[in-house]
Amino acid sequence: MRIAIVGAGEVGFHIANHLARENKDVVLIDQDADALRRISDALDVQTVLGSGSSPLTLEEAGIKEAEILLAVTNSDDVNLVACLVTNIISPSTRKLARLRDSSYDDYHENFRTFAPYIDTVINPEIEVVRTIDRLMSVPGAVDVGEFADGRVKFVGVRLDESARLAGVRLADIPSRIGRPGPLIAALVRDEEMIIPRGDDSLEAGDDVYFVSEESTLLQTLAVFDKEYEPIRKMMIIGGGSIGLRLAALLEERSYSIKIVEKNAQRCEMLADRLNKAVVLHGDGSDQLLLSEENIQEMDLVVALTNDEEINIVASLLAKRMGVKKAITKISKFSYLPLMNNIGLEKVVSPRLSAINSILQHIRRGKVLSAISIQNEQAEVIEAEALETSDIVSRPLKDIHLPKGILVTSILRGDRVIIPSGASVIEPGDRIVLFVHRNAVSKLEKILAVKLEYF
Numbered sequence: 001m002r003i004a005i006v007g008a009g010e011v012g013f014h015i016a017n018h019l020a021r022e023n024k025d026v027v028l029i030d031q032d033a034d035a036l037r038r039i040s041d042a043l044d045v046q047t048v049l050g051s052g053s054s055p056l057t058l059e060e061a062g063i064k065e066a067e068i069l070l071a072v073t074n075s076d077d078v079n080l081v082a083c084l085v086t087n088i089i090s091p092s093t094r095k096l097a098r099l100r101d102s103s104y105d106d107y108h109e110n111f112r113t114f115a116p117y118i119d120t121v122i123n124p125e126i127e128v129v130r131t132i133d134r135l136m137s138v139p140g141a142v143d144v145g146e147f148a149d150g151r152v153k154f155v156g157v158r159l160d161e162s163a164r165l166a167g168v169r170l171a172d173i174p175s176r177i178g179r180p181g182p183l184i185a186a187l188v189r190d191e192e193m194i195i196p197r198g199d200d201s202l203e204a205g206d207d208v209y210f211v212s213e214e215s216t217l218l219q220t221l222a223v224f225d226k227e228y229e230p231i232r233k234m235m236i237i238g239g240g241s242i243g244l245r246l247a248a249l250l251e252e253r254s255y256s257i258k259i260v261e262k263n264a265q266r267c268e269m270l271a272d273r274l275n276k277a278v279v280l281h282g283d284g285s286d287q288l289l290l291s292e293e294n295i296q297e298m299d300l301v302v303a304l305t306n307d308e309e310i311n312i313v314a315s316l317l318a319k320r321m322g323v324k325k326a327i328t329k330i331s332k333f334s335y336l337p338l339m340n341n342i343g344l345e346k347v348v349s350p351r352l353s354a355i356n357s358i359l360q361h362i363r364r365g366k367v368l369s370a371i372s373i374q375n376e377q378a379e380v381i382e383a384e385a386l387e388t389s390d391i392v393s394r395p396l397k398d399i400h401l402p403k404g405i406l407v408t409s410i411l412r413g414d415r416v417i418i419p420s421g422a423s424v425i426e427p428g429d430r431i432v433l434f435v436h437r438n439a440v441s442k443l444e445k446i447l448a449v450k451l452e453y454f
Contacts, residue, residue: 001025003362004066004093006052006082007073008035010333011098011351015070015358016045018376022441027061030073053081055089064090068362071097072122072354076104080118087117096120096361098354102241120361127353129245132302132327135346138217140226142207142345145371147382147432148411153212154185154380154432155221156373158345161204163225171198173223182210182220183418185406185434186378191337193377195404195436207340209373211408211432213416229324231299232256236277237284237314238305239263239270242329242350246302247277258293260284262305285314287321296322304329315344336375363444368430378436380408383447387427391446397421404436405443 001024005012008030016039019026026045029052030036036047050057052071063069069086071079076099083095097118099108104121111118134144143156159166165173173181187194188207194200202208212220218228232255236243239261247259247270257277261267264281271279282289284303295301301318303311308330315326327346330336339347352372359379360370366384373380385392391399396407396419410417411430417423425431435443 001068001362002027002062002066003068003070004029004058004061004063004086006030006069006071006079007098008032008039008047009072009074010331011072011354012070013039013043014333014351014376015072015355017043018355018359018372018437019362020045021437022444027066029057029061051078053078053085055085058082058085058089063093066090066093069093069095070358070362071095072358073098076101083118094119094361096122096358098122098124100125100241102245122354122357124350124354124357125242125245127357128242128329128348128350129249131348131353132246133249135327135348136231136300139221139228140224143209143373145373145380147369147380147409148416148430151214151416152409152411152432153214153217154209154371154373154408154434155212155217156188156207156209157221157224157226159202159204159206159208159224163202163204165202165224166204167201169199169201170196177223182212182223183408184208184210185408186374188374188377191340191375193374193436195406207374209434211418211434213409213418229299231325233298234258234300234302235260235284235293235295235298235318237301237303237311238329239266239279240304240306243302243304244270244273246304247274251276258298260289260293283310285310285317287317290317290321298323300325300327302327302329308332308335312342312344316342319343333375363447367447376437378434379440380432380434381443381447382430382432385425385427385429385431386447389446392425392427392429395422395424401446402439402442404439405446406434408432408434 003026005028008028016026016028020043028045029048040047048061071082079097083097086093086095095118099121108121111121138144140157141155145154168176186209187196236259239259259277260280267279267281301323303314311328315328319326328344330347330349356371360367368382370379370381407419409432
């Protein structure tokens, strides 16, 4: 598979890195020679210097042989034109554009219907707000993925020192809790992902990833001593486009919201656009301001400024002043591994959201959705089981899936099946799979073609 990426920023770099690890043929286009040089030094990908909206540059990059174009520059205009020109040169190439301007929100479907030079529009800000919403809805979660229209949750929680399962082997969990335990797909310990077996133990500080039906989620969370705590009052630090989107969504649900914004002119606009939220002019990392606004009474603080250092300081300060929960927006990928070490477990990233949105569109087979977890160490993929695949019509215990691939749930009509070895996947079922990044290429073969090598 040949994939052309326009834009050598952090999103372009990390998508290229993700795909290069899977031995895909990647060409990256950008006008910044220094950015391309850094990428050439770090990754085994082809680079082309020039504008991604130029026909000559696209032809030099081999766009006619590319299955997919990803236009992910920081300019919406360049991304739109790159897709338009690609459609003229190579109509069969699928085109994905990152568009961040909210003025395009109501036109995403129109791009696909009336301007078929764009197959998919990706807005990372919308995805970040959805991620925050999911984190708010699942107590104690550090990661939440939704599949099958929300009926299946893939959740990561931090195991506390006092948790009753700390030090318990997976095989012993049923006897400890008095019923069958949840399906645990992965553990993250000291930043390393572990695919656990029955004789592996959970340890305090582990991030434990499990799958659950929505209807039993709170019961499953209680196994890890995570209890539901309603959120009524919250403060949003940063009234940019993401802060505004989040505040508007939460106003509809009758949350009590305060939003802190440093720019006075922006405050006026926020006050005009929002109906119930209290808009405060000030610095969200100012301890005096937070104290005056009774920060300790807040159930949640969400730091969403365009300065990640301020977001980090504001979140740490809020937690020190008595707020139990904080969600922090981080853009730099290099910061993400540090967050757990400084006590910020709930982190959202527009760039990571963009990558998650892109993944489902570049996977082979009938992939319906996909998310990357734990700094891209693994993916969770929802796909349709094809009739020609050898994973159907046989008990799972008789199918030798490659190491690093786990079927976590089977969706058949309105039923959600958490599988056992005796479970059978039928053609047309939707399946949710956990896959370590080293096994992604093998999974794509499973989803795309008949498995003659099993």
